[in-house]
Amino acid sequence: MSATILIVEDEPAIQELISYNLRNTGYVVLCADTAEEAVAMVNDVLPDLVLVDWMLPNMSGIDFVRLLRSGQRTKPIPIIMLTARVDETDKIAGLEVGADDYMTKPFSPRELNARIKAVLRRRIPEVSDEVVDVGGLRLDPTTHRVTISDVLEAAHPREILLGPTEFRLLHYLMAHTERVHSRAQLLDRVWGDHVFVEDRTVDVHIRRLRKALEATEKDDLIQTVR
Amino acid sequence: MSATILIVEDEPAIQELISYNLRNTGYVVLCADTAEEAVAMVNDVLPDLVLVDWMLPNMSGIDFVRLLRSGQRTKPIPIIMLTARVDETDKIAGLEVGADDYMTKPFSPRELNARIKAVLRRRIPEVSDEVVDVGGLRLDPTTHRVTISDVLEAAHPREILLGPTEFRLLHYLMAHTERVHSRAQLLDRVWGDHVFVEDRTVDVHIRRLRKALEATEKDDLIQTVR
DNA sequence: TTGCCATGTCATAAATTTGTAAGATTTTTT
DNA sequence: AAAAAATCTTACAAATTTATGACATGGCAA
Numbered sequence: 061m062s063a064t065i066l067i068v069e070d071e072p073a074i075q076e077l078i079s080y081n082l083r084n085t086g087y088v089v090l091c092a093d094t095a096e097e098a099v100a101m102v103n104d105v106l107p108d109l110v111l112v113d114w115m116l117p118n119m120s121g122i123d124f125v126r127l128l129r130s131g132q133r134t135k136p137i138p139i140i141m142l143t144a145r146v147d148e149t150d151k152i153a154g155l156e157v158g159a160d161d162y163m164t165k166p167f168s169p170r171e172l173n174a175r176i177k178a179v180l181r182r183r184i185p186e187v188s189d190e191v192v193d194v195g196g197l198r199l200d201p202t203t204h205r206v207t208i209s210d211v212l213e214a215a216h217p218r219e220i221l222l223g224p225t226e227f228r229l230l231h232y233l234m235a236h237t238e239r240v241h242s243r244a245q246l247l248d249r250v251w252g253d254h255v256f257v258e259d260r261t262v263d264v265h266i267r268r269l270r271k272a273l274e275a276t277e278k279d280d281l282i283q284t285v286r
Numbered sequence: 287m288s289a290t291i292l293i294v295e296d297e298p299a300i301q302e303l304i305s306y307n308l309r310n311t312g313y314v315v316l317c318a319d320t321a322e323e324a325v326a327m328v329n330d331v332l333p334d335l336v337l338v339d340w341m342l343p344n345m346s347g348i349d350f351v352r353l354l355r356s357g358q359r360t361k362p363i364p365i366i367m368l369t370a371r372v373d374e375t376d377k378i379a380g381l382e383v384g385a386d387d388y389m390t391k392p393f394s395p396r397e398l399n400a401r402i403k404a405v406l407r408r409r410i411p412e413v414s415d416e417v418v419d420v421g422g423l424r425l426d427p428t429t430h431r432v433t434i435s436d437v438l439e440a441a442h443p444r445e446i447l448l449g450p451t452e453f454r455l456l457h458y459l460m461a462h463t464e465r466v467h468s469r470a471q472l473l474d475r476v477w478g479d480h481v482f483v484e485d486r487t488v489d490v491h492i493r494r495l496r497k498a499l500e501a502t503e504k505d506d507l508i509q510t511v512r
Numbered sequence: 513t514t515g516c517c518a519t520g521t522c523a524t525a526a527a528t529t530t531g532t533a534a535g536a537t538t539t540t541t542t
Numbered sequence: 543a544a545a546a547a548a549t550c551t552t553a554c555a556a557a558t559t560t561a562t563g564a565c566a567t568g569g570c571a572a
Contacts, residue, residue: 136551160359162329174482204466204511223529224512224559262529267550268530286539286548449518486560487520493562494519510560512528526545526561532564537550 063108063180064088068098068124069142072117078111078172086175095119097183099127102134109180112159114143127161138179143166192234197278199227199234206230208276220276225250227267233282289406289413290314290333294324296342300391304337307395307502320435321345325353328360332479334413335406350385355384357452359479364409366401368393379485381453412461412475420460423504427457429431434502446502451476452495459508 065087069075072093079089089220090107092098095116102110110128112121121141128134143160160179163172178221191200198209204227220231229250233241241249243259252258266282291313291415295301299317305315311329316333318324321342328336335355338347345353347367354360367385386405389398424435430453432446458476460469467475469485477483492508499505502507 078537119571158567160357177482178479202465222534225530257531260533264551267552284549323551427537451519483520486522490520490562497562512559513572515555516570518567518569520565522563522565523571527559528547529556529558531556532554533563535551535554537548540545541546 064090064105064106065176066090066092066098066101066110067094068095068110068116068121068268069113069115070094074142076115081172082176087176095121095124097129102128102137104132105135109138109140109176111140111142111176114141140175171197192231194234194237195278195281197234197273197276197281199231201231208278218270218276222269222272224271225265229265230269288314289410290316290331291337291402292316292318292324292333293320293325293427294336294342294347295339297339300368304393304398307398307433311399313402317496321350321353324350328354328363332359333363334403334410335364335366337368337402338368340367351385362409366404366405385507388464398450412458418457419470420463421425421504421507423460423499423502423507425457425460427454432456434456434504444496444502446499448495451491452498455491 061160067075067082067089069078069091070093075091075093079091080090082089090101090105092101093110095183096119098110101107108179112124114121116124121143125141128137128139138160140161140163143164144164150165161175163175178243190199191198191202193209196208196210197206199206206222206227207219207221207283229246232246232250245264246262247255247257247259270282289315291308293301293304293308293315295304296319303318305317316327316331316382318327321338321459322336324336324352329335338350340347342350345357345501347369350439351365351367354363362363363462364386365384368389368391370391373479385400386409389401403414407416408460411418417424417426417428419425419435422434422436423432425432432448432453434444455472455476458472471487473483474484496508499507
């Protein structure tokens with residue numbers, strides 16, 4: 061749960077203040093005095109959020125933001141800009157290059173926390189909400205429901221209850237039909253990249269999924285390929 | 287529920303005319319003379335709807351719309367564009383960048399009101415003042431009351447007492463039934479933007495809401511989806 | 513100021529989900 | 543046909559998530 065936050069700020073006092081505060085809140089904090097240094101750090105470890113001062117020696121904060129936004133890998137990182145200025149045009153420029161939020165100094169730690177939390181919160185959801193329908197089985201991400209969509213059943217769409225993981229698994233499989241997925245692939249795509257679980261765990265979840273679908277006679281939609 | 291509407295219009299006469307009218311109708315109105323100013327305001331308070339003039343000094347209305355649409359936070363805000371032109375291509379351009387509706391000057395206050403209402407109803411049902419009725423539970427935003435609307439109970443409509451937050455929460459849920467809302471989503475939509483509260487706080491309020499509804503046996507209308 | 517109400521937070525209880533191990537079964541190889 | 547390899551099942555304890563009650567704080571009115 062502890063997100064990594066990169067602070068790019070040349071004034072040591074402010075840097076210290078912010079980092080102390082964030083560490084206290086439970087974040088992992090990285091600090092850079094210059095944009096150049098920050099670039100190097102980002103190259104190494106991808107932070108979950110970046111706080112950038114507007115005014116920096118050499119490369120300005122805004123250039124740094126532009127750089128982050130142009131990179132495939134760094135594009136989605138949420139950014140909050142910090143500035144002493146209260147100039148309106150700056151504010152706009154900041155948001156225009158792609159900062160997610162903007163704070164003028166001085167600010168309270170409390171407010172900073174609030175904005176960080178809000179920004180992190182909003183960044184996460186990026187799932188498609190489209191209904192998937194395969195062979196009479198329908199999955200709706202919005203209502204989070206799985207039902208039978210056969211004509212005969214249409215009047216009384218039976219609902220199939222699944223646990224969170226089974227739901228994600230089914231969603232993934234339904235979004236990628238007609239192909240074989242290795243256990244490793246499924247772990248990567250459904251469980252997430254850096255998880256440490258046994259391969260065999262996939263079997264069990266597939267089993268649970270099939271079991272849930274048994275009642276609907278749709279369990280043959282999932283097949284094993286050796 | 288009195289929605290907040292932001293007017294971005296450089297001609298003082300028109301701005302005045304519109305704002306007078308909307309205030310009269312019961313909306314909370316914010317005004318900006320330029321897109322730049324508007325950006326600053328949006329950054330501060332998230333309006334429920336934005337009226338933008340096409341022709342603005344410096345940043346054009348269309349750029350402003352594009353900016354709003356590109357921001358995670360401002361993306362869902364409904365937008366109505368105002369213009370003196372009647373050019374079809376403009377209309378298309380306006381809708382293309384993401385405006386929800388489009389009005390050519392001069393327009394009658396009556397028509398403006400109608401469109402605003404329509405757009406609000408379509409995009410954010412919970413801010414329109416319409417009575418919501420779900421599964422025998424009725425919520426009236428104007429009288430700020432929640433009652434049972436079952437036939438049997440009709441004679442003695444029992445009233446359910448709720449705190450302000452519970453009321454807003456229930457209103458939101460009733461306006462968006464049949465879908466799952468994450469804690470983060472609820473915080474954004476019910477508590478408002480830029481608030482700093484724990485995710486878990488939502489749990490507590492849901493609990494209070496359910497408790498209040500228990501007496502009416504309608505508490506099963508709110509379900510948990512893991 | 514005092515008292516009350518609404519709210520947010522925390523600690524703890526309750527409920528659900530998930531990963532694993534171990535044995536049963538099926539498929540493939542030898 | 544037997545052995546080997548892979549998959550399926552089931553049971554269960556650990557881990558995670560949600561529900562609940564209690565408490566502290568802050569605003570507001572009496």
